[in-house]
Amino acid sequence: MVVTLGNLTLWLSFFFSIFQFYNSQKKNNLKLISIAVKGLLISSLLSFLILVYLHVVSDFSVLNVFENSHTTKPFLYKVSGVWGNHEGSMLLWIIVLTIFNYFIYKLYNNKNLVFISKTLSVQSFIILGFIIFTILTSNPFEKIFPVPANGLGFNPILQDPALAIHPPLLYIGYVGLSAAFSLSVATLNSNAKQEIPWFIYMKPFVMAAWTFLTIGIALGSLWAYYELGWGGWWFWDPVENASFMPWLLATALLHSLIVVEKRKSLQAWVLLLSILAFLLSVVGTFLVRSGILTSVHTFALDPSRGIYILAFTALLGGYSLILFASKSKFYFNNNFFAFFSKEGAILVNNIIMTIVCATVFLGTIYPLLIEAFTNNKISVGEPYYNSTVIPIILPAILVMGVGPILSWGKENKFLLLKKILPSILMTVLMTIFFLSIYRSYTFVGVLGVLLAFWIISNNLYLFYIKRIYHSVGMVTAHLGVGFLILGITSSSVLQEEKIIRMNIDHNVEINKYNIVFKRISEVKGPNYIAIQGNFEIYDKKNNIITKLKPQNRFYPITNNFTSEASIHTNLFRDLYIVLGEGNQNDGWVVRIYYNPLVAWIWIGAFTIFLGGILSMRDNFKKVKKIS
């Protein structure tokens, strides 16, 4: 019945993708291609909705529902549980591929028939690859017999709103880069003299992908911050790196597209970056699903899946890179631009983003390389990335402040100095003001704050003075980066921590706050029972600021314990409390953090996202004009 329908839709998707691939090789079968594109969209959507339905009604005759769901799961998490597992998330991959496929199809006009058909042929090949993978190794509609009475529940840590929405957003991000890949390959396969505005087509897709990738990564980090209990939000985990690398290249890609559009330079960069960004997305998928390494993010270990994805990556990557190697020379051009120019700044940014990406890639796969060649195991953790990535990224931030103000082609250095004098002044003033409040003078701290204010003052200046000449989206996004750096620097350098054992009615001071441990209570939740610590926070004048209630929860169905931090947030700082073990006699272990300006990390990320959305709106208008 429903499950058979589910399998049917998967096979329909398979046939539609072959159909699209075949018909897009020929020129004039627009009607057939249209059927294929729309058919793909509908069948993949149906597959997904059917799986959602099966989870929501708790049909445990389906293996995927049994392994990942439970009747007591709240509705929202039954739905998000669909993409929280490997097989279900493949359906999400496929939907995003077919949605972007549809929007590529919408680009058709009488002038670009051949080109768009070529693009659709590449896109359908990618879709085909993922559908075959799903049907062969990861079919979510597999049945189980005898039918169990209930499911295996689901990890309670993952029942969270931010975590629920984070995968779909990430997927729109790195799966969306497939469109850029397809457009790039189609361009390389076309005659360069034909003057197809391939870069205009690419921009909205890259913009959309980049925007959602940004917010997807940010939500994952936000979740880690408030859920995992020690205030960390980025761990350089291989799977986190797998989402960061496409983001870095997509950022470079985005900026380069602007240069191609305005000055026709950096075309080869764009073509290569589009290919590499999507390839990294696929490699990222490989790392998560193949069982080659373990991580909090990995799905179940299965080498056969890994071999398939690797083969597919080799095919896709080998073909596209060799194509680029042979055809890219038609896209080199000799338009002059000075180093001190907008193009120059973007070139510098490209190089730095690529270097950071290469370094992160190196750090991520190096343990695997060592293991293959020496039978030894090493770890590449946070200290490595901090010492390599941060120094490299600093010049990028410096350039980013001044980039938007630079002229195209060549900038007069003296004129430039004049232009940025007010921002330099503002930066210094803001930094001095900041340091007078937060009296911490470490090198890293001061540098980080300086750079943050450098970005912020430059962009506030742009907002105020030259709003008409610069895109609101760009200024917003850049401003967001400034906020982000401010948040990151302050919360790491200025953090205060207190770990103590407290008895009831005792108090402790941190920064300028007084924290009183009032009592322990017992709390019952929908699928857990908890011990809750009740704390009252007072300021210096003994006014109560808030009540914080960290909990230690027990989920009987999965036999899990979790610790829920209690956080009070405002624009200036977070107060973060975690309750440890203890008893009435000896007291309780309590861990308190004072995290200054940490909210600006999330504000910054969201502002970047907002900037992306604003730019997307502008871009879609442009593409509509051409179509």
Next chain:
Amino acid sequence: MKNQLIKIPTILFLSILLVLFYLLVIDRDPSKLPSNLLNKNAPEFVADSLLDNEKFLSKKELNNNITIVNFFATWCAPCREEHVYIKRFSSEKKIKVIGINYKDNPEKAIIWLKKLGNPYSNIAIDKKGKIAIDWGVYGIPETFLINSSGIIKYRHAGQITKKIYKKFNLLIKEIN
């Protein structure tokens, strides 16, 4: 020149994929750590013995024949599961097996061994886990194979299964 330069990333890319492919097809567990003490002398220690009043001297126990050293505890479920194989090492293969009782309650351990059978010729008490740290143990059960010169030849982290039991026996034959 630029063309040559561009071919390099392609070759690099495909080579990396080849390495990843190799790692997938070999028999490997990504969560397991190889022991850093392989082919080195077994760390020496002195401890209390579980079942008698004499001190346990590793120097005395580990330098004459092929020995198996097994870290276990009563609170460890996989230790209980694998115990049948530990017994088989001693009874069927006639190999000397030493037990190290890790972070456990000695009285509970004695009862546990009475109930499940005691294959160990001697048992050292590692109350605080210091011996375990010296042996590079990161999670019990862990089982070491020591040759007659006191050198660690093999370490298995985790429960001994039929497959691992066979592997141990093969290795023992090789050492002999």
Next chain:
Amino acid sequence: MISRNILIATIFFLAQLSYNNCFAVEPNEILENKKQEARARNISKNIRCLVCQNQSIDESSAPLAKDLRNLIREKIKDGDDDKEIYLFLTDRYGDFILLNPPFKLSTFALWFLPFIFFITGVLIIFMHKKKSKWIKKN
């Protein structure tokens, strides 16, 4: 009522035994000497928790992490310097336990390549400048 209290008490008890969720350094571990404690925290941040997913022993509440934290503090009190402490741990657990990869022949590429990447980047900019000058002349 009684059975509910027993349930809660059981949870208290179980909770004390089986936390594997991010709790880390406990009050009774903290050394009196602030400098020593700071050293201990710094070293701990660089030591991988071997039974966790990508955490240092400073962040983890696993029993092994706690043992290692205590071991490090004992050694600091005994007068060992950082190098000796790291050596003690890598002798027993291998280089895997270090979150900051060591400088060895096998990790030469790991540490050297980012530098090479940087130089390559500078070269590209340099070559671009040369080309631009050439274009400008012609």
